[in-house]
Amino acid sequence: MTRRMLSRRRLAGSGFLLAFAGLLALAVLSMTVGKFDAGLADLLAQIRAMLGGAPADETVATVFWNIRLPRVVAGLAVGAALAAAGATYQGLFRNPLVSPDILGVSAGASFGAVIGIFLSLPVGIIQLMSFAGGLIAVFSVYAVAAAIRNRDPVLVLVLAGIAVGALVGAGISLIKILADPYDQLPAITYWLLGSLASVTSGDIISILPALVVGIVTLFLLRWRMNVMTLGEEEAKALGIDTGRLRVVLVLAATLITAAAVSITGIIGWIGLVIPHVARLIVGPDFVRLLPISMALGAAYLLVADILARSIALIEVPLGILTATVGAPFFLFLLASGRRGWQ
Amino acid sequence: MRLEVDRIAFGYGSRLVGQDISFTLEENEVLVLFGPNGAGKTTLFKTLLGFVPLRAGTIRLDGQPIGAWSGRERASRIAYVPQAHAALFPFTVEDLVLMGRAPHVGLFATPGLRDRDVAAATLERLGIGHLAGRAYTEISGGERQIALIARALAQEPSILVMDEPTASLDYGHQMRVLDRVRELAGEGVSIVLSTHNPDHAFRVADRVALVFQSRLAALGTPEAVLTADTLKQLYDIDVVIGTLAGSDARLCAPRNKT
Numbered sequence: 001m002t003r004r005m006l007s008r009r010r011l012a013g014s015g016f017l018l019a020f021a022g023l024l025a026l027a028v029l030s031m032t033v034g035k036f037d038a039g040l041a042d043l044l045a046q047i048r049a050m051l052g053g054a055p056a057d058e059t060v061a062t063v064f065w066n067i068r069l070p071r072v073v074a075g076l077a078v079g080a081a082l083a084a085a086g087a088t089y090q091g092l093f094r095n096p097l098v099s100p101d102i103l104g105v106s107a108g109a110s111f112g113a114v115i116g117i118f119l120s121l122p123v124g125i126i127q128l129m130s131f132a133g134g135l136i137a138v139f140s141v142y143a144v145a146a147a148i149r150n151r152d153p154v155l156v157l158v159l160a161g162i163a164v165g166a167l168v169g170a171g172i173s174l175i176k177i178l179a180d181p182y183d184q185l186p187a188i189t190y191w192l193l194g195s196l197a198s199v200t201s202g203d204i205i206s207i208l209p210a211l212v213v214g215i216v217t218l219f220l221l222r223w224r225m226n227v228m229t230l231g232e233e234e235a236k237a238l239g240i241d242t243g244r245l246r247v248v249l250v251l252a253a254t255l256i257t258a259a260a261v262s263i264t265g266i267i268g269w270i271g272l273v274i275p276h277v278a279r280l281i282v283g284p285d286f287v288r289l290l291p292i293s294m295a296l297g298a299a300y301l302l303v304a305d306i307l308a309r310s311i312a313l314i315e316v317p318l319g320i321l322t323a324t325v326g327a328p329f330f331l332f333l334l335a336s337g338r339r340g341w342q
Numbered sequence: 343m344r345l346e347v348d349r350i351a352f353g354y355g356s357r358l359v360g361q362d363i364s365f366t367l368e369e370n371e372v373l374v375l376f377g378p379n380g381a382g383k384t385t386l387f388k389t390l391l392g393f394v395p396l397r398a399g400t401i402r403l404d405g406q407p408i409g410a411w412s413g414r415e416r417a418s419r420i421a422y423v424p425q426a427h428a429a430l431f432p433f434t435v436e437d438l439v440l441m442g443r444a445p446h447v448g449l450f451a452t453p454g455l456r457d458r459d460v461a462a463a464t465l466e467r468l469g470i471g472h473l474a475g476r477a478y479t480e481i482s483g484g485e486r487q488i489a490l491i492a493r494a495l496a497q498e499p500s501i502l503v504m505d506e507p508t509a510s511l512d513y514g515h516q517m518r519v520l521d522r523v524r525e526l527a528g529e530g531v532s533i534v535l536s537t538h539n540p541d542h543a544f545r546v547a548d549r550v551a552l553v554f555q556s557r558l559a560a561l562g563t564p565e566a567v568l569t570a571d572t573l574k575q576l577y578d579i580d581v582v583i584g585t586l587a588g589s590d591a592r593l594c595a596p597r598n599k600t
Contacts (some may be wrong), residue, residue, distance in 0.1 A: 082590050094430050150354065192448070220450040229431055234424055237391050239417025239445035284431035287452055 015282070019295040021230045023076070026042050026302045030072045035308050047323050066201070074199040075305045076298040078260040079270060081211055083216055083255040083297025086271025087278065087289055091229045092249055093154055100257040100271035102163040103250065107168040108137020109224030109261040110192060114175050126205065127262045131210075134258030138250065140164055153232065153243070192265035194303050207259040214256035218290060221249060225286040268320050270324035276333060343404050343419070343500035345369060345390075345532065350399030350495075352389040358397060359385040363558045365551055367501065367534055372527045373437070374543040375536040376505075376568065377553035378576055383536045386553065387503050390534070391422050403501070417445035421494035423504040426486040432477035435489050439464060442496030464492045468522065484515025497521065500527065504535035508542055520546050540568050541585075546590040565592070 032039045038060045046064055049056035085100035093102065099106065112133025116126030144160040145153065172192075179185045190246050218225075224245060235242050256272070278293040304321045344366065351361035365487075366574040367373050375383045388394040390401065392413065403419060407472040410455050419443070429438075453461075465471045471486050473481055478489060487507055494502055507523065508516040519553040523546050527533055537543055543550050543564050552560040554576060560567045573581050573594065580597040 029436040042455060090430070096430075163463070188398055223447065224444075224449065226433070226437070227441050229433075230429075230441065233388075233391075233393060235444075236413060237417060237422035237424075238441060239412075239414035279431070284433050285437055 004235060011020070011236060016291065016295075017298075019292065023295060023302075025305075026299055027072050028074065030075065030302050030306050031064060033310050034063070034068060035309065036060075036067075038063050063301075068230050070199050070201045070204055071196045071251055071305065072302065073201075074196050074204055074263065075302045077204065077207075077211060078196070078264050078267065079274075079297040079299070079301030081256040081260040081293035081297075082217060082267065082270040082301075083278070083293040084290060085257045086297075087275035087286070087293040088218055088225065088249055088253040089271070090275050091225055091284075093158055094231060094255075095158070096135050096276065097272070098158075099254065099268075100167070101266075102158060103141045103254065104137035104165040104263055105134040105254050105257045105267050107165040107172070109134035109258055111168045113191050113265070114172050114188050115261070117184055117191065118179050120184075123198075124206075127206070128143070131258050131262040132165070134261060135254065137168055138254045139166060140259075142247070142250070153246075173204040178318055187245075188217040191265040191315060193319035195308070195315065195318055196264055196301075197309070197315050199263055204264040209264055210259035211254050214252040215294075216253075217248065217252035217331060221245070221252075222286045222290050225249065225290075226284075228284075229284070252299050262316070267301065267322055269319075269322040269330075270300060273326045273330050274300055276330070280333070301332060343532065344407075344532075345420075345501055346400075346402040347390075348400050348402065350389065350401060351392050351397040352385060354385075354394065354395060358556065359394075360389070360553070360556045361398070362447045363553075365400075365558065365561055367532045367549075369500075369532055370375055370527050371439055371532050372523060372546050372547045373532075373534045374547035374550045374564070375534065375553055376538075377539070377559075379538075382556050384505060385532075387422075387505055387536070388504055392416055397450050399470045406503065414445045417497055417499075419497070419499055420503060420518035421497040421499035423487075423490050423502060423507060425506055425509050426483045429478050432479040434474065435470065435476055435478055435481065435492075436461060436465070436474040438478050438547045439496050445497055446447075447555065455581075460498070461496050462528050469558040471562070477599045482515075484518065486509050486524065487511060487515065487519055491519075491526075491591060493565050495526070500531060502531055502533045502535075504533060507534050508537060508539065516542070540573065540594040541591070543568055544594075568594070570597075 011337065031043055043064060044061050045056045048054070051227055082100055089098045089100055089102055090096055108128045112129035112131070113126050116129040140269045141157065141160045144164065145157040176185060177187060180187055188216050198266050227238055227240050228242065228245060228249070232242055274297045275293050276287070278289055282288040282292050304318055304325065307321055308316045308318055344507050346366050347364055349362055351358055351431045353359040363386065367371070375386065377383055377453065385394055388468060389396060396409060400409065402408065408416060439461045439528065440453050440457060443453050447453050447457060460536055462471070462474070465474055468488050468491060470485065470492065473489065478486060480490070504523070507519050511519060520542060523533055523535065547564045549562060551558055552567055560572070568583070570581050573579060581594050582597050583592060583594050585592055
């Protein structure tokens with residue numbers, strides 16, 4: 001018993017180490033790929049210069065530290081955030097087909113951003129509107145669900161999410177029709193498919209508080225989350241204040257999703273597929289599932305972003321890549337019979 | 343501990359599902375709730391567990407009204423064993439039983455060494471230590487029911503509430519679950535359970551509470567409450583009750599048609 005626990009703990013420890021090393025390698029790779037010809041040797045020269053060695057090329061420095069680094073950091077943070085939110089929602093709603101946008105956060109965020117683009121507002125305001133849109137959508141879903149009593153609260157929440165999401169989706173479509181087809185429509189479409197290309201270090205700093213608050217909350221409640229997957233009544237019988245805990249978990253997951261989406265646009269599939277892969281590797285225990293999901297989500301988005309800027313002459317939108325890689329992989333998981341759920 | 347249910351009424355919205363129900367569960371006692379579908383047994387359980395609000399009366403545990411207790415306080419004294427069900431995520435049996443420690447684990451904490459010891463000891467006590475590392479989704483229905491009992495015992499409660507613990511189990515597992523219930527009642531736990539099978543009530547009950555049309559129709563020893571007359575009234579079925587050669591167990595069988 002104790003031996004099994006110990007070896008399990010050691011296994012988990014080496015797993016985390018491996019995940020961290022893998023992420024670091026990917027981050028370095030991501031730093032050295034791009035349009036501008038600046039590779040590993042240049043990166044090393046830059047680091048040596050920073051440590052007090054021979055001064056290095058300033059244009060190259062701008063490429064590394066002002067363009068690529070924010071992109072890499074954003075990829076890591078957004079990938080981890082979307083996967084963490086997905087793992088939370090799948091457990092909370094006891095449904096493996098759930099993704100972070102189940103309660104309309106993506107639809108709301110899109111609506112906010114699309115209005116901003118339509119009104120030709122500055123980028124910072126568009127991001128703020130997107131963030132607010134995501135939160136408002138989820139709050140209204142929650143308000144609608146709370147008003148409907150005497151039904152399974154989880155089911156009501158999901159159905160309310162679908163309904164509100166559809167309404168907001170109609171609004172987005174309307175604005176697409178009204179938008180200038182040469183200028184605004186491509187911007188809207190591009191935003192709806194997600195990209196890390198224009199992320200600045202300022203963007204990252206602006207969403208950092210929301211990300212930290214949300215992820216720390218999920219981490220603190222990671223074991224309680226397990227009990228929530230048993231369903232409303234059993235969790236209650238185990239002494240959990242399910243109503244309050246659900247609000248807190250939904251808020252935390254919504255906060256990080258809205259923050260991520262506000263700077264990158266909609267990046268689909270990560271929140272849906274990554275928690276499944278993580279569950280196959282470490283099982284359903286949220287204590288391990290959460291960190292592994294975050295590591296895998298970060299890695300997946302970094303890889304997708306490396307592909308996005310290297311496989312074609314133009315930047316390929318991330319949503320296209322995450323779906324074309326994610327969907328077949330999801331089907332493979334389904335067919336292979338290796339499942340992390342019943 | 344002694345659970346007193348004192349003239350309670352309960353229900354959803356304006357509809358009362360049960361009223362004027364009183365009984366006392368003594369320490370180490372097994373009380374079986376018996377009655378037709380829709381009589382209000384499950385809702386009575388939910389009321390004991392605090393899922394359904396009381397409309398009248400009080401429930402006291404060792405003299406203290408439990409209405410004011412937090413969910414956590416209640417869960418460390420009264421544990422619920424649901425019917426063996428299909429789970430969604432393949433938690434190991436060990437992890438599942440560990441969840442029974444929820445009322446004793448801090449809000450932001452994960453289970454500690456003592457919690458793991460309690461979970462392991464509970465698994466051994468119920469004879470399913472060998473299942474600890476198996477996925478709950480891959481064991482049999484009978485094993486799941488025992489695992490759920492283990493989870494409830496890991497809460498270290500004094501009262502166990504079991505909703506039809508023998509439903510949907512094969513014959514062997516039904517008998518084994520009933521034997522466990524009997525054993526636990528000798529070990530400081532009081533148990534209230536529901537069943538639809540009079541044979542099971544005869545096998546485990548110290549007393550039987552007959553729930554019929556939202557009220558407590560009778561309360562007493564199984565022999566006194568579950569008579570051929572009563573079953574005829576409840577279900578409109580003619581039965582005989584007796585024993586078979588070589589067994590002390592009282593059984594109920596349909597009477598020959600004449």
